[in-house]
Amino acid sequence: MAQDKNPAFVRFKNIEKRFGKVTAVAQMDLDIPEGALVTLLGPSGCGKTTLLRMLAGLETPTSGDIYIKDKRINDTPVHRRNLGMIFQNYALFPHKTIFDNVAFGLKYRGFSRDEMTTRVEKALETVRLPGVADRMPSQLSGGQQQRIALARAIVIEPDVLLMDEPLSALDENLREDMRREIDNLQQVLGVTTIFVTHDQREALSMSDKVVVMKDGIVQQEGDPEEVYNNSANHFVADFLGHSNFIDARVEAKENGYLTVSLAGGSSVRVNPAGPFAPGDRAEIVIRAQKMTLGFREDLSREPEMNYFTGKIVDRSYMGGEVSYFVELPTGKVLHVINFVKRSPYRRGDEVFIQVDPYHCRLLGD
Amino acid sequence: MKEKPWKPWLLLSPSLTAVFLLLVVPVCFVVVYSFWLRAPSGQDIPAFQMGNYAKFFADFFYPSILLDTLRVALETVILCLIMGYVPAYFFYRTESRLKPYLMLLVMLPFWISFIIRTLSWINILGDSGLINHLLMEAGFISSPIGLLYNEGAVIMGLLQYLLPFMILNIYVSLDGIDKSLTEAAKSLGCTEWQAFREVTLPLSLPGVSAGCLLVFVLTCGTYLPPMILGGPGNDMIANLIFKRVIGTLDWPFGSAISTILLTLLVIIVYTYNRYMGINQIFKTLSKG
Numbered sequence: 024m025a026q027d028k029n030p031a032f033v034r035f036k037n038i039e040k041r042f043g044k045v046t047a048v049a050q051m052d053l054d055i056p057e058g059a060l061v062t063l064l065g066p067s068g069c070g071k072t073t074l075l076r077m078l079a080g081l082e083t084p085t086s087g088d089i090y091i092k093d094k095r096i097n098d099t100p101v102h103r104r105n106l107g108m109i110f111q112n113y114a115l116f117p118h119k120t121i122f123d124n125v126a127f128g129l130k131y132r133g134f135s136r137d138e139m140t141t142r143v144e145k146a147l148e149t150v151r152l153p154g155v156a157d158r159m160p161s162q163l164s165g166g167q168q169q170r171i172a173l174a175r176a177i178v179i180e181p182d183v184l185l186m187d188e189p190l191s192a193l194d195e196n197l198r199e200d201m202r203r204e205i206d207n208l209q210q211v212l213g214v215t216t217i218f219v220t221h222d223q224r225e226a227l228s229m230s231d232k233v234v235v236m237k238d239g240i241v242q243q244e245g246d247p248e249e250v251y252n253n254s255a256n257h258f259v260a261d262f263l264g265h266s267n268f269i270d271a272r273v274e275a276k277e278n279g280y281l282t283v284s285l286a287g288g289s290s291v292r293v294n295p296a297g298p299f300a301p302g303d304r305a306e307i308v309i310r311a312q313k314m315t316l317g318f319r320e321d322l323s324r325e326p327e328m329n330y331f332t333g334k335i336v337d338r339s340y341m342g343g344e345v346s347y348f349v350e351l352p353t354g355k356v357l358h359v360i361n362f363v364k365r366s367p368y369r370r371g372d373e374v375f376i377q378v379d380p381y382h383c384r385l386l387g388d
Numbered sequence: 389m390k391e392k393p394w395k396p397w398l399l400l401s402p403s404l405t406a407v408f409l410l411l412v413v414p415v416c417f418v419v420v421y422s423f424w425l426r427a428p429s430g431q432d433i434p435a436f437q438m439g440n441y442a443k444f445f446a447d448f449f450y451p452s453i454l455l456d457t458l459r460v461a462l463e464t465v466i467l468c469l470i471m472g473y474v475p476a477y478f479f480y481r482t483e484s485r486l487k488p489y490l491m492l493l494v495m496l497p498f499w500i501s502f503i504i505r506t507l508s509w510i511n512i513l514g515d516s517g518l519i520n521h522l523l524m525e526a527g528f529i530s531s532p533i534g535l536l537y538n539e540g541a542v543i544m545g546l547l548q549y550l551l552p553f554m555i556l557n558i559y560v561s562l563d564g565i566d567k568s569l570t571e572a573a574k575s576l577g578c579t580e581w582q583a584f585r586e587v588t589l590p591l592s593l594p595g596v597s598a599g600c601l602l603v604f605v606l607t608c609g610t611y612l613p614p615m616i617l618g619g620p621g622n623d624m625i626a627n628l629i630f631k632r633v634i635g636t637l638d639w640p641f642g643s644a645i646s647t648i649l650l651t652l653l654v655i656i657v658y659t660y661n662r663y664m665g666i667n668q669i670f671k672t673l674s675k676g
Contacts, residue, residue, distance in 0.1 A: 112566060116572075
């Protein structure tokens, strides 16, 4: 079936994986372009790791085909797929030195001792850990161990680099550093990379393409801005960032925007994510960061904007920004995140919320 | 926080007391007894003399039993290792829901008396036992072949006694190995077998080492399988002690043999731990 012109470097075609009665990945098609960093994002149990492991050859698909460079690899055993795999818990060989760990893949590719030494040294420099070759893995910190795992995977010059939640065992600050490091390294090496994570910040900050998955089904794929700003459905909007959902009924069209009515009788203008007809029931999604708060007495309406009024019922201070929970007259509570300008609003303050209709996305059910 | 250095000792004190009273003190008695004199009348006379030790080494009879014991122990260890690693590895790799029940089968023999288990081999290996019966029914042989009362039968008895110890020791070690290590090895170019050799086998060595030591020491001290399943020439050192102490009531000489065995085992265990023991393997693993 490889006749059709295939721009994808890695291609999953109608791939399905069932474990007994549980379907981990359901009839999935996915193309991954050469040199891209693609993240598979989703909650645990969404099938992202299973998909990765099928590509690695550690799981066998129940049906469907996997191609790398137009070559069907379903029947190629793991050790001949030439993939670099990075595990959550580093998976360094505890009984081997760092040198032997990194050189492991080279040994099985028949490199000479000299060539191995040169390449291992270069790989260790790439991950900024030269001079640890003689140590044992247990003598390195978690972050260093993960970098060695990275060196071990890239030293064999794999066709695809597979990372299974590589940062989740690291603590917060280290994770941030490692994330940037992996991102830079991937750009320098240009190796096609598939990165599995449940952390939306990792996914959004480093990917060329994000694939959001749930229950073994792709919910949306696209570049980070697209999936964040134009979430295709409730799940994606809810999973990425802090979103507010308001039920609405479509009233009328108005130069690109729609007017919808809300519970309580008010109406706002929204940015539709698809075709809608008057009378349709739908849902507005508003990101917590896209709304701006003001004291109610300062309210001066601009005709282009949408407004809500309410009272702050809760807030949590997070240093740079403050998370507010604003109760509307209908009882609905909206989550608003604003940067602190002077002093933050307090619980009980009467406020208005201003939001651009562009950021009020209307999703179908 | 103020450290109270005596606290751990307080927690250890019940077991330390038990070990001291029930193990250290009796062993001291045995050592002291080994220097005593046995009067021709059968009376034990307190003394400090080396006569009992001299008697042991006087001719080759007693030392040869000691050497035989060590040889049988070594053979048992090797057989246990080969027959124990495979099931342990199976338990490590299997995803079967039956795994807990299969592991229960390994423990099951512990619920049946060791003597009964050993005696049951007579029904299997004896002249009118299961194997001979089947072979004669099938017409392969016309008269029973001697399967019982030889060293093979003794080792068989030892195996059924010691195999669970080996399996469990190796399994515990294997179970501690992260399965992603094997996957990493395979993704780097190893076949299943190469990944086993590079990763799983070396990392399971602590369990192998502990299992081997346990089986060796237990074999050296056992006397039931040779007594029940062995012939006259298959006595092991513990049978010798048994016969001296229970048979001829020669406590001083029995104590001397015990002391010799104990000393030898201490030396072997110490040397073993020094060069290939658990501590050594862990040290190599962490190289700290």
